[in-house]
Amino acid sequence: MTAGSAAPERDLTTDGAATERDMTASDDGQADSFELDRAAFEAAGRRRRTSDRVRRIGAYATLSLFVVISVGPALYLISPAFRDSVSLFAYPPEWIPRRPTLENYRFLFRNTEYIRWGVNTAVYATGVTLVSLVTNSLAAYAFARLRFPGRKVLFFLILSTLMIPVAAVLAPTYLTVRTIGGWPLIGDWIDLDTYGGLILPSAVSPLGVFMMKQFIETLPGGLYEAAKLDGASEWRIFRKIVLPLLKPALVVLGIFVFMITWASYLWPLVAATGDDYRVLTVGIQSLNGQFVTNWGVMGAAALLTIVPVTIVFLFFQKWFVQASMAGALKQ
């Protein structure tokens, strides 16, 4: 009796680890619980424990395989990054550099503008992030808490541009920046080959507005109402009450925007045509071409670029994962 009823009970506690064979076992257990003798049950239990173990091993083996696939290509970069290109063709293949060399890195720092690209990328991505955080949270506050005519229409208009790809508006955006660049004063700050011209068109995504609006709407309304009754101005309420509560959402949005921006390629390619404002993605791709193809240097550059992000990622992993979900799940 006790033995018979134990089977289904156990099933409930194993948290989804049950298997097809478990099910047959527990079927037996339920149907024939009274007739089931102790030996048969123990055999079933053993069978299940073994099959559990096999399944678990299978599951972890599968997961590990995908981990190797995910991380492998980046890890392998260590090999070509510290070898000369010629040794790539060596047979049998040279997995571990026989004569490790820093030549690729020497080339990267001496013959290319790698550091400049890195600085530009940092300025670009940070700039877009800051502009997005400030403008998005302000606009989101207005959409979430203020009532004004045309609110719904404006919000829908903005939201409908949520997914517009850079490629589809590349030329008109370029022409817009060029036009503004020709104007007096403002043209000194917003033009092609300026940080302003690089940053502002990349800070247009309404995703942040949408995300922050959703977030602000979940904040308790009581605080807000109380502050309002005290006669605090909207600006003061935003700064003193809403902003501190927004911090976690701002971190998530910031990481998301930063990651999207530093990975972008098409806009920086046309918005910055000289080394002064060229970013890493464009710069590294320029190492991959006629007369200059040097796979060792390409590997070295790719590795060097991915390492700092990985370190930051490991420190702030939780935020990163939330940030990537922010785009989809928060909706």
Place this chain on the structure above:
Amino acid sequence: MKIFRSRSLSVGAAILMVFALVAAACGGDDGFEGVTLKFAKAPHGEDEADNMAQWLASFQEETGITVEHTIVPWDELEATYTANFAGNDVYDVTYQTSTHLTLFGELGAFSDVTSRFNGDDYSTDRSHFPDSIVNASVYKDNLYGVPFIIGTIAMYANLDLMAEAGITEIPATGEELVAAAKAIQNPPDVWGFYTPTTVADFGWYFNLQNVHNFGGDIVSDDFESATIDSGPVRNATQYAVDLICTHEVQPRLGQYDREGAIELFKAGKLAFLLDEPSRVAVFEEEGLPFDWDIAQPVGNNGNISQFSTTGHWSIAAKSENQDAAWELVKFLSSADFSQTYNERYAFVPARDDVDSTGGNEKLARNFEWAMTTWDGLVTHPKINGLLDEYVKALEAATTCDTPVAEALAEAQARAEDLLARG
């Protein structure tokens, strides 16, 4: 000197000229002090940034002009130049090949240098540019850049591999090449032949000489009609396809790209390779572990021609320093600079008073071929589009999936559309 009536007059004129030149030079000094020129070029070697800095030092010192040099990669060149030339702060001087010279030029990106190029103060230099080269760069009486180099093609041959197979002469005809390549190759360890046929590797550049050798071209001389789907082009393309798909002496498409094939040759695993002579200096510097030589690409029925594009120095129409830019163009087009540049990158200078072979016997021969059998690309705003249609057909056919006739017919139709458009 007939125009001068007496000797003393001519002497006087000479003295005056010297004065004028000195004055002009001094005036230039004062006029350009503090000017900054932006200069961009797609590279011919990974050391080009370093070399340019060194080579431009004397120019900057003499004129007081500061030159900011940017490397524009070949793959990103079109997007970068389009964005730059349409922008508010343009590259004053750029390097442009025949394919893009009038494409950008006719859209108003470049200044017409005809009057400067044919001007009195440039006449001495002008006389050293052969008319045949200059004429290929003129479109509707406009010259959008001063010709600098013509890039030719050479066939690199691994003499050790040839000797092992008992072949003593570098093949000179298509049939000989196939026979030799077949005798030598032992894939995948040793391949017989390689020439790029893809869009990404500018496959047209390496195959058009063959089209010409078969007696055809992709467009009529007057650019009125496309001739991609014609007998000679079919035959030439079929030859390229057969090397890969029938004779199997060349690796399949995608196994090696252009730079990959260079590495293959350097490793002694490729018998014959078509590439620009610019690799001669690289190979000699690295010291390949086998004997090698260069020859002219094989011909057909005794036809052997040297196809090439021309590289030019162009001045942006929007440049605010047209005169300073012209000074830089003059410097870059000078015999001295041409010699320095081509001693390193082994192109054939577009002027006849430069010996850039530096005593290198291989390059001297290459120079000779260019002088005798040159058959360069004529510039045209639509030539880049036409070449693209041809190379897409070539790439499709050399995948061995698409019949040559089918690929060329499609390219022909698209090329006709292109020519019909205004």
Place this chain on the structure above:
Amino acid sequence: MEGSVAAGAAEEWAELTLSPRQYRQRARRYRARTSRRAIGFLAPYTAIWAVFLAFPVGWGVWLSFNTGGILGTRQFVGFENWTRAWGDTEIRTAVRNTAVYMVIAIAVVFGLAIFLASLLNKHRRGSNFFKLALYFPLLAPPILGAMMWFFMVHFDFGVLNLILRQFGGAGINYLGENPNALLTIVAVEVWRGLGFWVLFYLAGIQAVPEELLAAGRIDGAKAWRRFARITVPTLRPLLLFALVVAIIFNAQLFDSVQVLTEGGPALGTATVVWFIFKRMFAFQDTGLAFATSVGLLLVILAATLLSFWALAKRQAREA
């Protein structure tokens, strides 16, 4: 005391009982005041959005009826670009490639992601490590990710072929044959997106009420039937939304094509964005590029609206 309160209340009441005219006036004033306040908050974002996104979208539509405009003078040509785009053989190839790519990539990445998510849901020990590792490819920009894969799929020194040759194989031509090249691009994009979708579906699966699954278990439903009957239906509203988002992202495929294949071989990996890029810059055929851009824009806009509809449906269901 009481009297004064009552008097105060009466005063307030008097103030609140306004004539219709007064009421409209006050309401207008109130709305104007809140609108003024709202403008301060809205202005920074809306200005940037209007100048650098909304205006370019409109300009793009206008440009699609013109030629020139970047370099060279702009010229109005009516619907010529559109008829040309419609009849262009290369753009048909590009649309077909993009569609084939999307179908395969989304099917594979969703299948794998749901599978891995259910594994991670069952086997929680160490699942954080697995999640992080699967997420890792998203850290690299697409350009870099494709470059890493260059070292994997190169015919001669690519890791995959080196391994194959260790076992006596000849090596696969990943980038030089069709349909290999497109499938390689699919693999690279699946590799990059997998971590994201695993986390996405994991969150969805974990939202499936445990009691439902447990009930299924007690009923003796087999694992795969439990999955098909309980987990998948719960994921379905999520699935529609995910599908639309995936379509929007994948329709823009460009970076890995630029690094790995440059559209080849024989246009086998030429995508819509690749086509736009080439026409716009390499051949200065801006008219065709503008029309194609707007076409892409319309498709994406339609997909975006569809995703809103899917979301609204999901929220309605949840409520």
